[in-house]
Amino acid sequence: MSEERHGVRHGVRSSGGPRKSQEIFDATLELLAEKGYEGLTVEGVAQRSGVNKTTIYRWWPSKGALLGAALTGARQLDLQPPDTGSLQGDLEALLHAVVALLTAPPSSGIAVSALGAATHSPELAVHVREFFADRLARELPVFDRAIARGELEADADPMLLVDLLAGAAWLRVVLRQLPIEKDFVSRAVSTVLHGAGAAG
Amino acid sequence: MSEERHGVRHGVRSSGGPRKSQEIFDATLELLAEKGYEGLTVEGVAQRSGVNKTTIYRWWPSKGALLGAALTGARQLDLQPPDTGSLQGDLEALLHAVVALLTAPPSSGIAVSALGAATHSPELAVHVREFFADRLARELPVFDRAIARGELEADADPMLLVDLLAGAAWLRVVLRQLPIEKDFVSRAVSTVLHGAGAAG
Numbered sequence: 001m002s003e004e005r006h007g008v009r010h011g012v013r014s015s016g017g018p019r020k021s022q023e024i025f026d027a028t029l030e031l032l033a034e035k036g037y038e039g040l041t042v043e044g045v046a047q048r049s050g051v052n053k054t055t056i057y058r059w060w061p062s063k064g065a066l067l068g069a070a071l072t073g074a075r076q077l078d079l080q081p082p083d084t085g086s087l088q089g090d091l092e093a094l095l096h097a098v099v100a101l102l103t104a105p106p107s108s109g110i111a112v113s114a115l116g117a118a119t120h121s122p123e124l125a126v127h128v129r130e131f132f133a134d135r136l137a138r139e140l141p142v143f144d145r146a147i148a149r150g151e152l153e154a155d156a157d158p159m160l161l162v163d164l165l166a167g168a169a170w171l172r173v174v175l176r177q178l179p180i181e182k183d184f185v186s187r188a189v190s191t192v193l194h195g196a197g198a199a200g
Numbered sequence: 201m202s203e204e205r206h207g208v209r210h211g212v213r214s215s216g217g218p219r220k221s222q223e224i225f226d227a228t229l230e231l232l233a234e235k236g237y238e239g240l241t242v243e244g245v246a247q248r249s250g251v252n253k254t255t256i257y258r259w260w261p262s263k264g265a266l267l268g269a270a271l272t273g274a275r276q277l278d279l280q281p282p283d284t285g286s287l288q289g290d291l292e293a294l295l296h297a298v299v300a301l302l303t304a305p306p307s308s309g310i311a312v313s314a315l316g317a318a319t320h321s322p323e324l325a326v327h328v329r330e331f332f333a334d335r336l337a338r339e340l341p342v343f344d345r346a347i348a349r350g351e352l353e354a355d356a357d358p359m360l361l362v363d364l365l366a367g368a369a370w371l372r373v374v375l376r377q378l379p380i381e382k383d384f385v386s387r388a389v390s391t392v393l394h395g396a397g398a399a400g
Binding site: 087118150152153156157161163165169172188192194195196197198 | 287325328329332333350351352353356357359360361363364365366367368369370371372374375376377384387388391392393394395396397398
């Protein structure tokens with residue numbers, strides 16, 4: 001992966017962006033949800049966020065770079081890895097967060113727009129890939145703690161477990177376009193941890 | 201060329217479409233993959249399939265209706281439900297089919313384009329929803345047989361199991377954009393049937 005990391009220049013704040021980064025990210029994601037990737041412009045982001053266009057370009061040389069930074073840096077899409085004391089609890093919290101991301105505005109529009117746009121734009125696809133890699137990295141402590149507690153074998157595959165759970169939510173919400181039942185999260189996590197096969 | 205085929209409009213088949221339905225569906229899905237939903241036109245389908253535009257309109261009054269029919273009727277996306285004799289075998293066959301759909305051309309382009317377009321077009325979204333409902337209906341015998349064999353409890357939730365497995369493939373291929381490892385299918389199915397939790 002040869003992705004350039006933003007905020008590696010001199011004079012960068014610790015958070016790696018101009019002072020109004022969050023306003024810029026919010027405007028970027030809102031415009032993506034409203035207009036799609038084709039309709040997203042740095043000009044539009046400047047207008048909505050009230051930040052000068054040249055300032056935005058100084059930090060992010062293209063709208064693709066800006067959107068990549070917004071996907072991993074925006075508060076709206078932030079993920080706080082849970083620590084409930086059990087793997088079942090942590091995975092339920094993670095899956096609830098995915099369901100909320102996909103169903104609660106404004107992030108629902110953002111997630112679905114980003115996905116739709118990524119399928120048509122190789123540039124955006126790179127940033128969607130980074131977004132998911134970033135999230136997995138933040139989720140790993142959940143699995144490390146579960147292994148330490150003896151709830152998971154040491155050779156468990158966190159990415160597979162996340163993909164089963166989060167993938168089910170994406171499929172149910174975005175593709176099937178069905179509501180998430182009340183017990184969807186607990187049943188999905190139980191199935192992945194304990195299996196659906198008959199005990200006998 | 202389409203003018204020469206004008207007589208096709210009289211060649212109605214009992215299955216509810218003109219004689220050259222498969223050519224029309226193929227052209228529809230190819231154009232969707234190449235141009236996206238916005239670029240898909242009944243005119244373009246007529247040109248590529250060699251079927252008169254009025255014939256197509258007679259059967260499908262809009263491009264949305266045509267695409268809906270193509271998604272569930274095209275050979276390229278056809279699903280033959282497996283019957284391997286075991287639930288593990290059947291689910292592996294189903295998941296292999298999903299992985300092939302998502303990774304092997306031409307269906308991979310179709311699936312990803314349809315998904316991307318569905319997120320922007322309420323009309324297409326209806327047909328994507330129908331596509332997934334149709335597939336689940338075809339998959340149900342796998343679960344009925346597993347319950348009859350005692351491999352699944354009678355109150356098992358087929359949709360949840362399908363969404364865990366197929367969702368993982370969608371997430372891995374379309375969103376993470378990572379290759380599917382050789383043992384992805386068998387490990388995903390084992391996890392869903394037997395659980396990832398430590399035995400102890």
